[in-house]
Amino acid sequence: xxxxxxxxxxxxxxxxxxxxxxxxxxxxxxxxxxxxxxxxxxxxxxxxxxxxxxxxxxxxxxxxxxxxxxxxxxxxxxxxxxxxxxxxxxxxxxxxxxxxxxxxxxxxxxxxxxxxxxxxxxxxxxxxxxxxxxxxxxxxxxxxxxxxxxxxxxxxxxxxxxxxxxxxxxxxxxxxxxxxxxxxxxxxxxxxxxxxxxxxxxxxxxxxxxxxxxxxxxxxxxxxxxxxxxxxxxxxxxxxx
Numbered sequence: 001x002x003x004x005x006x007x008x009x010x011x012x013x014x015x016x017x018x019x020x021x022x023x024x025x026x027x028x029x030x031x032x033x034x035x036x037x038x039x040x041x042x043x044x045x046x047x048x049x050x051x052x053x054x055x056x057x058x059x060x061x062x063x064x065x066x067x068x069x070x071x072x073x074x075x076x077x078x079x080x081x082x083x084x085x086x087x088x089x090x091x092x093x094x095x096x097x098x099x100x101x102x103x104x105x106x107x108x109x110x111x112x113x114x115x116x117x118x119x120x121x122x123x124x125x126x127x128x129x130x131x132x133x134x135x136x137x138x139x140x141x142x143x144x145x146x147x148x149x150x151x152x153x154x155x156x157x158x159x160x161x162x163x164x165x166x167x168x169x170x171x172x173x174x175x176x177x178x179x180x181x182x183x184x185x186x187x188x189x190x191x192x193x194x195x196x197x198x199x200x201x202x203x204x205x206x207x208x209x210x211x212x213x214x215x216x217x218x219x220x221x222x223x224x225x226x227x228x229x230x231x232x233x234x235x236x237x238x239x240x241x
Contacts, residue, residue: 030081033071033207033221034059042069045110046103047211059218061093061211066108068208070101074237076204077226080178083219086119086170090126091214093117096145097180098205100237104146110208111146112237113185113200115178117216120169136161140176140187142197150183153196162187162194173219182229203229205237 033041036057044052047067053060061069075097082095099112118138126133134156143159144150152160166189168174177188183203186196209218 079224088214089121091119096208139167
């Protein structure tokens with residue numbers, strides 16, 4: 001854990017020290033994953049042709065059917081910035097990091113490390129026997145799916161829950177900033193780091209945006225690729241054509 005913290009804080013100092021001239025110096029720089037005009041750089045994996053569209057500088061996901069759209073390329077170590085808003089009460093979605101982008105037979109979703117995106121009304125709408133699910137589930141829970149394992153910073157079973165509720169409600173924009181390095185993921189929600197997970201068993205793969213039953217919008221998706229680590233073939237998702 002001490003080593004993970006050293007890596008994390010060293011990375012933060014490095015990232016914030018990078019300025020505009022970074023490109024000319026050959027240093028890591030922010031690059032857009034969405035150009036605001038079309039879906040260049042993304043591949044529809046298992047949703048309908050009209051599940052994903054572009055409007056007013058946003059990616060619009062109608063939420064049906066359940067499935068994902070993946071990045072053309074794989075990523076290993078990176079900083080990710082993404083802004084999102086749900087348009088329906090209790091909306092469900094997320095981003096998959098280090099994913100194989102291969103849909104599961106039953107749930108239509110791939111493996112990877114999921115970064116949860118839920119509308120705050122989800123807890124009320126999913127109350128069972130008078131008991132609401134934890135609000136921490138809404139605003140950025142982190143967990144491995146499809147056989148990918150990880151060690152949670154803030155355990156809720158095998159998942160890692162956020163320690164402060166910061167997600168805004170339906171129709172309001174939220175910002176996620178993700179640090180993903182050497183199998184460690186830290187998540188900032190609307191300007192504050194509130195969750196983390198470590199020892200993710202798969203630490204190189206595709207990024208996926210999730211369609212899971214409700215309309216959601218994405219904008220200003222940017223990535224800063226960082227130097228690679230010592231990642232084995234077993235820790236890498238297979239390349240797709």
